[in-house]
Amino acid sequence: MTDVRRGMRLKSFRVFAKGVQIYAEAFHAGLNVVRGDHAVGKSTLLDLIFYSLGGELRKEQWVFPASSCDTVCAEVAIGERDYCLKRAISPGQVPPIDVFDGPFSDAIQSLEGWISFSPRRSDQRMSFSQLAFELFGWGTHKTDGYDNLTMHQVLRLMYIDQETPSNKLFRAEPANADSESTRTAIAEFLLSLDDLESHKTRQRLLSASRAMEKATSELSAIHDVLGRDAVHSEDELTNEMQQVISEMGRLNDHRQILVQPTDDVPQEDERYLNDRVAQVSAEIDALTIALADDEHSLSSIIGELSDCKAFQITLAQRKQALLESRETYQAIGAVTFKHCPSCQSEIDALGQEGICSLCKSPYSPSDTSESYLQVLTELQFHEKQNLKVMADLEARQKVIALGKQLRAHELISKKALLRSIAGASTKREQLLAETSRKMGFLEAQLEALKEKISIVQKLDRLRQETQDLASEISRLNQRLLELGAASADRRTVVMESISTTALRLLELDEDYEDTFKHATKMEAEIDFAKDRWLIDGRSKFSASSNVLKKNALHAAILVHAIKDKDCRHPRFLILDDIENGGMTPSRSQNFQRVLSGLFDGMEDEFQLIVSTAMVDPSLNNDQVGVGRYYNKGDYVIKLP
Secondary structure (H helix, E strand, O other), X not given: OOOOOOOEEEXXXXXXXXXXXXXXXXXXXXXXXXXXXXXXXXXXXXXXXXXXXXXXXXXXXXXXXXXXXXXXXXXXXXXXXXXXXXXXXXXXXXXXXXXXXXXXXXXXXXXXXXXXXXXXXXXXXXXXXXXXXXXXXXXXXXXXXXXXXXXXXXXXXXXXXXXXOOOOOXXXXXXXXXXXXXXXXXXXXXXXOOOHHHHHHHHHHHHHHHHHHHHHHHHHHHHHHHOHHHOOOHHHHHHHHHHHHHHHHHHHHHHHHHOOOOXXXXXXXXXXXHHHHHHHHHHHHHHHHHHHHHXXXXXXXXXXXXXXXXXXXXXXXXXXXXXXXXXXXXXXXXOOOOEOOOOOOEOOOOOOOOEOOOOOOEOOHHHOOOOHHHHHHHHHXXXXXXXXXXXXXXXXXXXXXXXXXXXXXXXXXXXXXXXXXXXXXXXXXHHHHHHHHXXXXXXXXXXXXXXXXXXXXXXXXXXXXXXXXXXXXXXXXXXXXXHHHHHHHHHHHHHHHHHHHHHHHHHOOOOOOHHHHOHHHOOEEEEOOOOEEEEOOEOOOOHHHHHHHHHHHHHHHHHHHHHOOOOOOOOEEEEXXXXXXXXXXXXXXXXXXXXXXXXXXXXXXXXXXXXXXXXXXXXXXXXXXXXXXXXXXXXXXXXX
16 A cells, blocks of 8 residues: 655744844654753743644743744654745734745745745635645644634644643643534544544534524424414415416406496597506516516526536546646656657757756746645635535525526416407496406406415425435435545444553553553553543552653654555654653653654654653763753853
């Protein structure tokens, strides 16, 4: 099976204050150790890295001097491609993230290559999380709570900070921003315990259930107003309309028999009858034209919908082609020509830097393709706009079709009225008056039937909608059962893999915790929903043992992500919690050595960033260290 995962690696990180670069260090693949005495700002640095990658810090979590800085810039590799992420520091707010498609060396020379992405979704542009998910190849993923997963959320399982209680698996969130379904979705997504089809199916099920509730509520409201026995079918009402029209025609014919025309018709009666005939004829002509316009409009809308659907397919194909061409360019580089494709003559200046080998025009390597990010955001925008246009067209189609049907009924009525007027007599016998009264009653009845048909059409639509939704809900529930059964085996394998590695790490701990000595022989349960890891039914141990246990589990998750080619986890982890809870130097250094040994031979497969004030001598060097060792008073981030 081809490994299509895209890992993430921090290549360099910079902090700016008052327009001056005050921190700049390179990071490397594999184990990175940020070393320094207590209270020199190691955690502040890691918070800023988390923030630059899309994490969100609450106002009270900003501390000096980070809160007084201007901007952070992270150069990251996602898959084989480098990107620069720049974000302004604004405590208490959630600023956008500016993204440059390329390394930092190119980014500092470009003013126009940066594209700003909001941390929040909108109908106009991609959010940063949407972009990141596209770059990772993750697509869109939603929790059971119908909220989109964000980079902030997935980083909660990749950044182990000091503030979160050591018996919790996820980085802590306010109670109103966290839930069991959210934590479950994060873990299941990163570990591929529940594939995207399952989550998409859940969202369709949730959407169908909500639509079902709405349709059922509307049906109930209409029945409450009209009464269930008073509601007829559209066919019944149409037949009743035809009967009324037929009766109106019969009455008109009967009136013509009863009233014979005379030769001495008063002039005013003749003028009135002529005017009335002209008026009704004009109304018939207007209705005929309106019906023709309706038919034209419907044909036009059908054509536009067909174009929109074709455009939607084209956009999806262009998006896929963009991704594939980008992968191809990364794999083989720019295409050059040795011979002219037209005349086959040998081409001069082959391979000359900055000159096109074919047309000899100068170009910048960074301009070999229009900004990938810009094109991607434009395609995303066009997709959303096209879907909106399609929805508007479909709504207009329904309105015009209903109007056309009502006008057709009205045209029948007007024609019947014209026949009645044209055959009217000037005699004023009581029988003619009675016939006219009945005709007026039938006209009013015809209008009432039109209103009923409109209501019945809505009822029929709602009934059909509820039937379709019921079938869809049943189908989706069945599909979820099938997907759940298919994923059960994988869940068992993944959990056993993580538990086995984590328990083995605990057994390599020094003799501080009796339970850890024989951890691999004990029952272990990882419960992401409850945010806990139970060993023989226990989730809490001594403070330092809880710290060690938590870090061992996250290291095990990283190991599993490296080995499991189906795992979406980007093989990136920050541990800022290995020395809390009264951890002794000896115990911390032993864990550091265990971590280092755990990843031997995997240097190019992952990135693990660890901070420590008790660095093991074997790791206190430039090979794994990031920057120098910061002594007391020598702060990682210093304001100018």
